[in-house]
Amino acid sequence: MKLTPKQKKFADEYIKTGNATQSAIEAGYSKKYANTNAPKLLQNTTLKQYIEKCMAEIASKRVMSYTEAVELLTSIARGEEKETVVVATPIGVEEVEKEPDTKTRIIAVREILKRYPNNDKLVEQQIRKLSAEADIAEANAREVTDNGTANEIRVIGFDRRAEEDERS
Template sequence: MKLTPKQKRFADEYIKSGNATQSAIEAGYSKRTAAVIATENLIKPNIKAYIEKCMAEIASNRVMSYTEAVELLTSIARGEEKETVVVATPVSVEKVEKEADLKTRINALKEILKRYPNNDKLVEQQIRKLSAEADIAEANAREVTDNGTANEIRVIGFERRAEEDERSETS
């Protein structure tokens, strides 16, 4: 069932103001019966559904999408976004448009890279470091002496670790 023009006006006014009685009056209903008609209109399924649909659209337009966020970060990182800065001059105060400073641009780049972890060299280096630490811990565990205490192993560079791995495999 479609809304009548009056019902649509009522719903649109209600969405703007949140006041049902005033919305009914604005839509063209009599002031004398506006409160009752407003209450009835808010109960009608087709009007209620229309209001809910419009409110959902408004809410989704207020929240930035993932794509919009990445596009904004990209424009900041590229220096395309300008910010207004107030600068004092000897005569007066002026507003100047300037691009983001280097620190802000780098932070925008970091935020973008968080969304693409496969391309993040820092994450790659951290993974490599954790792998090396795990290898060292494993080597320490293999070097336990007869009395149950571990010998300290100092691994310097990947070449020495590889040599020790070869020796332990052959014994």
């Protein structure tokens, strides 16, 4: 059994609003009929199946596919995806588009590599090194010293450990 144009309009409106009475009125039913019979319209098997089918399609379009997820992670890892940040200026505040920071890009690469089981150990080591460098850069940015020697020692010490990790 097919839906009448009025029933289809009611179902489409109901999907948008979730209000049976208002949807019936929008579809062309009288206010009196809508107030008393709108819930009955929802019990119509054909109408109910149509609404469920449409809702399922809407839900499936809202869920990100595997390919979409990997494409988004790839664009983040490459620095193509921009984010808007608010920056203070002498005049006031300003919105600026910026690339993801190194740490965010590394996380995206890790997530991509998780999806490919036979990933390369060398790539994993390089990511570990980049991640450690990002951690150090972040720590150095937070630390304020008088002459900066503590930061230099820490970076030099890391370079030796990173070289040892690469050799093994």
